[in-house]
Amino acid sequence: MTIAEGATLPDVVLHRATADGPEAVQSKDLFSGRKVVLFAVPGAFTPTCSIKHLPGFINKAEEIKAKGVDEIFCLASNDAFVMQAWAKSENVGDAITMLADGDLNFTNGTGLKLDLRGKGLGERANRYAMVIDDNKVTHLAVEEPGAFDVSSAESVLASL
Template sequence: MPISVGDAIPAVKVMQGGPDGPKELDTGEFFKGRTVVLFGVPGAFTPTCSAKHMPSFLENLDALKAKGVDAVACMAVNDAFVMGAWAKDQGITDQVTMIADGSAAFTKAMGLEFDLTARGLGVRCQRFALVAKDGKVTHIAIEAPGAFEVSSGQAVLAAL
């Protein structure tokens, strides 16, 4: 069952990818006491993720912050090195926290896994976006497989 409005964000140890290399991130602490937008993608460097999903959040960062968002984070079932390289490719320094859920533990804890083994990709994260206030989900939008309609930066901004 996927995480839904009113649910607490699970506390899971994941890795954060960035320009300074991997570091551990505790999701329970990361979401505590602030408003966070988290969006998940099936994979770093994939076409829709790179050309549409990430750019939609980068284009709307200032507007999201103006609506009270303290942090924007992107997660994928990739390792921290891949997430760091993708951040560099997208021109991200610290605007977006890049969450590397290499073993899909956080993805599975939220019930957002998507099995793409038949396509050679293994277990991935569904495309989604959520808003959490002090660790509780206040909005979530999960895309149908292959779609990109409800989880963009613009859609999250409209939901705030």
């Protein structure tokens, strides 16, 4: 079952890319007591993710944070090393915190999985964006497979 607006997020282990390498973090610790935006992509270095989704949030990060958002997270079904390399290649800097969901703990817990088996990509996070306030989903925008519209930085900004 897919998580809905008003629901509490699952408390699972994610991995954050840091200068010192991967760091295991509990999702509850990241999202409790603050307002954050989390957007998910099927995979780092993939075309839409690298050309549109991540760059849009980099470009709009200051505007989003000016609306009372404490932090912006990018989640992908990759490992933390890949997320770190992607952040470096896209000059993410401090604008966005990169989260690895390589075991699909968060993806499965939210029901936001995209099945790309048979296309050589396996099971991945669907493309979506959510606004989280104190570990509760206050806005959720899930893309149809292959689409990129409702989860863009511009759409999230309009929802804040």
